[in-house]
Ligand SMILES: Nc1nc2c(c(=O)[nH]1)N[C@H]1C(S)=C(S)[C@@H](COP(=O)(O)OP(=O)(O)OC[C@H]3O[C@@H](n4cnc5c(N)ncnc54)[C@H](O)[C@@H]3O)O[C@H]1N2
């Protein structure tokens with residue numbers, strides 16, 4: 141008789157896995173390659189930005205006091221004593237009724253405390269030197285970008301573990317990081333099992349299918365921030381699989397297998413764990429799909445046995461592998477981000493297990509709404525194309541209706557959740 145397995149709660153399963161998660165190391169990455177990596181140190185401003193008072197306009201730098209008596213009828217006249225563009229510094233000092241012609245981004249010259257835009261001045265006859273007329277007053281500090289107004293020295297601008305966005309790349313450049321301390325990506329191996337699997341370039345044959353899970357997982361690893369290493373597909377042959385898993389395990393930080401974790405005659409993963417002497421942390425979870433997801437540990441290394449069923453495989457990765465990768469990359473909230481959204485469709489069928497429905501998250505006239513993204517079986521592959529979220533429907537005796545608010549896990553997200561598994565509430569209106 142087939143082994144009877146006892147399901148554990150999703151939160152307990154995640155906790156067991158995270159007990160083995162470790163932090164990685166830092167490596168220097170050229171700034172131009174750092175997008176999408178994770179910071180291995182806090183990014184701290186080591187100088188003010190801007191680091192000097194500067195002009196936000198093309199205009200003239202003057203002393204505001206010299207404009208105090210100006211009226212429309214009684215314009216002021218200023219003598220232009222120099223000209224500077226961004227990058228140049230005026231060496232003299234602006235005196236009474238004097239001005240320096242200044243371009244956007246140039247440092248405010250000594251003596252000046254205001255800038256007037258070119259358009260508000262009228263150049264006078266050049267015969268008696270460079271002069272212009274001004275018909276309005278200026279306040280001290282008017283049109284000056286002050287030192288430190290953007291950010292002040294000592295400010296933490298991005299925390300260790302932050303995903304490097306284009307904005308963070310700009311800050312890294314601002315503070316002189318031509319090389320960026322990034323988390324070294326964990327190497328995550330992928331190995332598929334199943335005698336039914338064809339290579340992607342093979343024509344279909346009776347009873348066979350193409351191996352889609354491997355390529356899905358390789359992409360999920362990249363999205364989560366890991367370095368994917370593919371070991372190929374193996375037929376359901378116990379001895380060969382044991383050798384392949386052992387060999388792969390030596391080359392990676394964590395090994396994912398797909399297929400062969402259930403109770404079938406050719407589901408060899410349980411036997412493989414036994415032969416390797418690995419500790420099985422769990423082999424049944426109260427969730428759907430992915431109930432057969434099995435995780436074992438050999439020493440400190442994790443072997444994650446994802447289901448062969450594509451949707452189950454997909455969900456298992458996001459719940460159990462993503463946080464290990466992100467934790468390794470110093471992320472402070474490594475789990476899938478949990479938010480709330482409105483259900484866009486009835487889900488009348490009750491299920492005793494928590495369901496993770498592959499879904500598309502959309503703005504429906506300003507309302508964040510989730511729609512199941514298609515065929516909702518563990519074996520489904522088509523519904524994964526549009527799935528940028530998972531609707532969390534807690535197990536119970538009733539179904540769910542269109543318009544209810546539900547918990548939803550966001551997949552195309554870098555912010556994450558510290559621990560999304562508290563307060564998963566049955567949906568409510
Ligand atoms: N008697 C029972 N049968 C099953 C149970 C159970 O509890 N008792 N659980 C079911 C559930 S739930 C799932 S999920 C599947 C899990 O199956 P395995 O993880 O053992 O995976 P396989 O048997 O190898 O394959 C299942 C299914 O997936 C297809 N597959 C496998 N690998 C790939 C791949 N790389 N790319 C695409 N598709 C793949 C495979 O052809 C099968 O159709 O077990 C249920 N059975």
Ligand code: MOO
Nearest residue numbers: 430431432452518
């Ligand atoms: O492990 Mo299965 O995915 O619950 O259908």
Ligand SMILES: [Mg+2]
Nearest residue numbers: 400402404407
């Ligand atoms: Mg099976």
